[in-house]
Amino acid sequence: MSSPRPTIARTQQQAGNADRVVHPVDESRPVGRILLFGVQHVLVMAATPISAIFLMSATLNLGPALTVDLLSAAFVLSGIGSLVQSLGPWKFGPRLPFVMLPGGAPLILFLAIAEQHGLPTATGAVVLTAVFSFVVLPLFSRLLAFFPALVIGTMIVIVGVNLVKVGAVLVTGRPGDPDFADPVNLGLGMATIGFTVIFYLLFTGILRQLAVMLGLLAGAALAAALGAVDFEGAGGGLFNVPQLLPFGSPRFDLVAALPLMLYSLASMAEATGQTVINAEAVGKEIDRRTAVPKTIRGDALTSVVGGFFGLPLMVTSGENIGIVRVTGVRSRYVTAAAGVVLIVIGFLAPVTHAISVIPSAVIGGTAMVVFAVITVLGVQMLGRCDLDQHTHTFVCAVALAFGLLPILIPGVYASFPPNLRILLESGVAVGAFVAVVLNILFHHIRPGIAARVTAARTESDNSNR
Incomplete structure (x- = not known):
């Protein structure tokens, strides 16, 4: 008889080799190629910090120097947050391909607090909210069991649709604006999408992987040829250094910060969905009980630092997932x-200004493609949730109805109290809340009630016999 030891040794060796296989999400590539792909992420998401700071400047009547300083801080803190989420030092960051950005609903809340209570109070509200996230995180982590794939998939669809709308507004402008649906902007947006499709169709290998960036650059070149690029905004000095406490010392007011603190709960739910969908996009299995809190800690840490530089809450971005x-x-x-x-x-001031002159219609065209992919990822997740079960379909449908309402019909809650309106107008927050509540009712409470009723009937039948 031959000894089984060589076979066992070979099996152990194969297992050891399998353990040493590096997952693609942890795979290092040549520095030049990594930087090239990194620039692609930056070009696609650069419009968000730029538009966020310009909106702050226009709403609060900030001077040009302060606007440039805040823009510099937005890029630096976005970079620091992206490093934290991607590299995952200690208990911060899930070690997934994430970037971080200011903007969205946290920006609107920041502006509302600033207009009502002043910029120092708004800055203090950001810091308080970030600390609040750390405090409530242990409790939130225990609630993750109520966020199954059905809930998260519904959230991702709502997030994707909302982001597609954001990208579309960059192309069309807002209804009522003088340049709404300007043919030149529409043409640039559609041409950028067309260039991206052509590059993705014709190229292979690394060039195909860079189709998004190449499409954006081609759209920017077309805009320059049509005279749609304002190069006057590309001037300025050589360096920008973010200024600490640009609005003075923060003023901490719990009442003023309450709307932002309440929104942070919805932001945690959104971070949950983005962490799960990001892991699915890269094909990596994660433990949500550890990965999601790391994402939220990364958000909170970056927001604490950003608050002292005059920025709104910093949040993980779904753009890079697409x-x-x-x-x-x-x-x-x-x-x-x-x-x-x-x-x-x-x-680097010249680089900042050069990116800022890319027409919003070009960036919007690129963003629409990337954001639509996020919606598809949500649909794929829902497709694995056995929607043939009527209760699953019902939970998803009702959550989508409530979540998409403020997205499809802006201003629907305009007559509600300001603090309540801010929460209701967040389609992601409303959709997540409805999905979680219905999921608990149908899949946790109702089965328990049905089981007790059945047991009571069985006991009654047995006693009658």
């Missing part, structure tokens, strides 16, 4: 490289 899915490049070192590029941009 890029990951389109390009197939799953390495978290790419978004870490994007973080380094963002920090460099924050300190």
Whole structure:
């Protein structure tokens, strides 16, 4: 008889080799290629910090120097946050390809607090909210069991649709604006999408993976040829250094910060969905009980620092998830490289200004494609949730109805009290809340009631016999 030892040894060796296989999300690539892919992420998401700071400046009547300082801080903090989420030091960051941005609902809340109570109070509200996130995180982590794939998939669809709308507004402008649906802007947006499709169709390998960036650059070149680029905004000095406490010392007011603190709960739910969908996009199995809190801690840490530089809450971005899915490049070192590029941009004034002159219609065309991919990822997740079961379909349908209402019909809650309106107008928050409540009712409470009723009937029948 032959000894089984060689077979056992070979099996153990194969198992050891399998353990040493690096997952694509942890795979390091040549530095030049990583930087190139990182620049692609930056070009797609650069419009968000730029538009957020310009909106702050226009709403609060900030001077040009302060606007440039805040823009520099936005890029630097976005870069630091991206490094934290991608590299995952200690208990901060899930080690997934994430980038971080200011903007969205937290920006609107920041502006509302600033207009009502002053900029120092708004800055203090950001810091208080970030600390509040750390305090309530242990409780929120225990509630993750109530966020199954059905709930998260519904949230991702709502997030995707909302982001597609954001990208579309960059192309069309807002209804009522003088340049709404300007034919030149519409043409640039559609042409940018067309260029992206052509590059993705014709190219292979690394060029195909860079189709999003190439499409954006081609759209920008077309805009320049048509005279739609204002190069006057590309001037300025050589360096920008973010200023600490640009609005003075923060003033901490719990009452003023309450709307932002309440929204942070919805932001945690959104971070849950983005962490799960990001992991699915890169094909990595995660433990939500540990990965999600790391994402939230990364958000909170970056927001605390950003608050002292005059920025609104910093949040993980869903934009890069679409890029990951389109390009197939799953390495978290790419978004870490994007973080380094963002920090460099924050300190180099000419680069900041050069990015800022790319027409919003071009960036919007690119964003629409990337954001639509996120919606598809949500649909794919829902497709694995056995929607043939009527209760699953009902939960999803009602949550989508409530979540999409403020997105499809802006201003629907205009007559509600301001603090309540701010929460209701967040389609993601409303959709997540409805999905969680219905999921608990149908899949936790109702089965328990039905089981007790059945047991009581069985006991009654047995006693009658």
